Amino acid sequence: xxxxxxxxxxxxxxxxxxxxxxxxxxxxxxxxxxxxxxxxxxxxxxxxxxxxxxxxxxxxxxxxxxxxxxxxxxxxxxxxxxxxxxxxxxxxxxxxxxxxxxxxxxxxxx
Amino acid sequence: xxxxxxxxxxxxxxxxxxxxxxxxxxxxxxxxxxxxxxxxxxxxxxxxxxxxxxxxxxxxxxxxxxxxxxxxxxxxxxxxxxxxxxxxxxxxxxxxxxxxxxxxxxxxxxxxxxxxxxxxxxxxxxxxxxxxxxxxxxxxxxxxxxxxxxxxxxxxxxxxxxxxxxxxxxxxxxxxx
Numbered sequence: 001x002x003x004x005x006x007x008x009x010x011x012x013x014x015x016x017x018x019x020x021x022x023x024x025x026x027x028x029x030x031x032x033x034x035x036x037x038x039x040x041x042x043x044x045x046x047x048x049x050x051x052x053x054x055x056x057x058x059x060x061x062x063x064x065x066x067x068x069x070x071x072x073x074x075x076x077x078x079x080x081x082x083x084x085x086x087x088x089x090x091x092x093x094x095x096x097x098x099x100x101x102x103x104x105x106x107x108x109x110x
Numbered sequence: 111x112x113x114x115x116x117x118x119x120x121x122x123x124x125x126x127x128x129x130x131x132x133x134x135x136x137x138x139x140x141x142x143x144x145x146x147x148x149x150x151x152x153x154x155x156x157x158x159x160x161x162x163x164x165x166x167x168x169x170x171x172x173x174x175x176x177x178x179x180x181x182x183x184x185x186x187x188x189x190x191x192x193x194x195x196x197x198x199x200x201x202x203x204x205x206x207x208x209x210x211x212x213x214x215x216x217x218x219x220x221x222x223x224x225x226x227x228x229x230x231x232x233x234x235x236x237x238x239x240x241x242x243x244x245x246x247x248x249x250x251x252x253x254x255x256x257x258x259x260x261x262x263x264x265x266x267x268x269x270x271x272x273x274x275x276x277x278x279x280x281x282x283x284x285x286x287x
Contacts, residue, residue, distance in 0.1 A: 022183040023147035056246035092246050
């Protein structure tokens with residue numbers, strides 16, 4: 001899995017590529033919590049366009065990020081979810097609690 | 111919907127492929143793994159291909175892959191406490207209807223580990239209404255597979271998961287005639 005950090009208007013974009021599974025979800029969790037809790041970034045955008053697979057540990061990391069962002073009064077915004085990622089979000093019935101957009105443009109405009 | 115829980119064996123209500131008649135099975139692949147999270151991507155690729163060979167639909171194939179991945183992750187995290195280098199056996203068999211029964215085609219996956227015993231009473235996923243990390247893996251497995259059975263034999267944890275092939279629309283139509 002690869003994580004690239006980019007600056008965006010009002011926040012930071014984390015481009016995630018590869019599989020978010022038991023082996024790699026700790027790295028995503030660390031990057032996410034660094035932005036939210038330590039850097040106190042007001043908007044953290046998670047670009048999941050190149051994520052092929054996400055497991056329950058990846059979902060748990062996203063939930064932890066969401067809770068941290070709520071505690072900080074910041075926003076965690078997801079976009080570019082593949083069919084596989086959407087399926088897992090729906091299975092966990094968490095798709096409605098996250099702010100999800102189809103594209104980067106829509107996410108940045110939100 | 112989730113699979114109803116009946117003791118340690120969990121099955122979905124199905125109109126076919128159930129009852130006393132048991133399908134024949136044919137070994138497709140057997141893997142000896144170590145409790146290393148890096149191995150999970152190899153298993154996912156193997157199971158994805160096996161499901162493809164058995165003509166599962168894409169959504170069903172993804173569900174099977176997800177179940178095996180989550181089950182292995184549970185073995186690594188819970189049975190072996192996150193410690194690497196411990197053995198896990200995985201076998202994958204093709205289920206076929208026998209000449210004397212009406213069982214369906216399907217896939218059977220068996221996982222065997224030597225970790226701490228699984229307590230069936232503790233095998234509860236978290237309620238889905240709760241927004242908190244964790245507790246989703248078992249829920250994914252129960253949602254996805256037709257049969258899920260935990261047991262312990264000769265000091266090893268065994269997990270058996272079965273997914274039957276859904277009838278094709280054409281086959282379903284002719285059965286209804």
